[in-house]
Amino acid sequence: MLRFDDLLLFVRAADLGSLSAAARGMDMSPAVASAALKRIEQQLGARLLARSTRSLRLTAEGEGFLVYARAALGQLDEGRRLLARGQDQVSGVLQLSAPSDFGRNLLLPWLDEFQREHPLLTVRLLLGDRIADLFRQPVDVALRYGEPEDSSLVALPIAPDNRRVLCAAPQYLARCGVPCQLEQLAQHNCLLYMLGSRVHDHWRFHDGKRDVSLTVSGDRFSDDADVVRLWAVAGAGIAYKSWLDVAADVQAGRLTVLLPELQGERAPLNLLCAHRAQLSKPVNLLREMLKRRCEHLSGQFSTRFVMSH
Template structure:
């Protein structure tokens, strides 16, 4: 197979009328240039250039081949320009899965902005709290809380410092009082999230010295995290939620953080994919945006504000 750089050398030598001049232009030693010309002539089975100590000229075969060599190099350059252009152009279909609460209340407006910036991009969004099967479902990436159980998946951090916070609506706290100690949660209606058959009723915290935890109870369960958030905003109980999910409600005054001196469970948000080859330019651009937006939100978490 003919080498690209060998073709370039042949065309340069023909244009300049000198193999040594072509070698200088291409930053090659005379020996390397001579070997390259010999290699291409051997592969073609004919002499392309007639050389003497003072001159160089095209043979009849060389003159005939020169036209095809120029055309081949031109086609390769055009292909490289086309490839570079397609890599700079953000288009196609972006297929992703996201948790219900984060997806509806944070991700949706961010995706709207993302598509305004890249109007040639089509987004396919699947919302749900169950782990997406990235090998079977029609998605390229999934956003999920916690570390992936499947070690074969690629996990890229989006919000590594995200934590859970205790929160309730001001109306609920006005009716039932605000817990001042963790043990007082036993006297309150705790809004519970369930994934499959597992109910997340064991809440853990860290009080700067040790880990503390307790089992809570309540009259409402849901396998949709957004429903739990809506119940909390409606004032029917206390929720233990990801800060990313409730930050908007807390900052707007719809929810209030309870016992902010306790550090909640770490709940990192990761971008999951089955293969690194799936990390296309649109996905990398989306990841950069998500990292920046989530960093802004986590900087406003009770833990960061208390530390400041």
């Protein structure tokens, strides 16, 4: 089989009228160049170049073959450019799993914009709060809150400083009062989230000096985090939610953050995948977009609550 470098050397030698000049241009020694030319002539069974100590010229066979050598190199260059253009484009299918609340209320409009920027990209979105089995389910990557329990997964931070906040609708607070101390949550209807059979009714905080916690209760539970948010917006009780999930409701006045002097539990958002090979160009671009958006929301929380205290 003819080698690419051998073909290139032959064409350049023909163009320059010098094998040594072609060798210098390709950063190879005269001996290596001479061996390459000999190799291609042996493979073709024909002499391509007539050489003397001072001159080099194409043989009749060499002139005939030069046309095909140029065409072959041109085709390879065109294939290389086509491949480079394909790598620059963001296309194909992006298969993504995301939490129900984050997915519906933040990710959907962000993905709309992402696809407008990359119209050749197809998105397959699965929403749910259960940890996706990234080795079995047809997804490339998953967005999940918390540290992954499976240490074999690749976890890339999207919002590492995200935390939970206590929040309730103004109409609920007008009806039931505003808790001024953590212990007063025992007298309030707390909206509870459950994952599998586990109910998240033990709420933890940090008061600046130590960790504090209490067990809460309420009249409704859901395994869909967005349902808990909707109950809170409707005035059904107090929720303990990721800031990312309620930021828009707080900014719009639909929810009020309670006891902002307490630091809520960490709820870092990570992008998970089974193998680094799944970090394709679309995935990496999506990751950068999500980091920018989440940093903006986290900055609003810091400005609104942390700096004010």
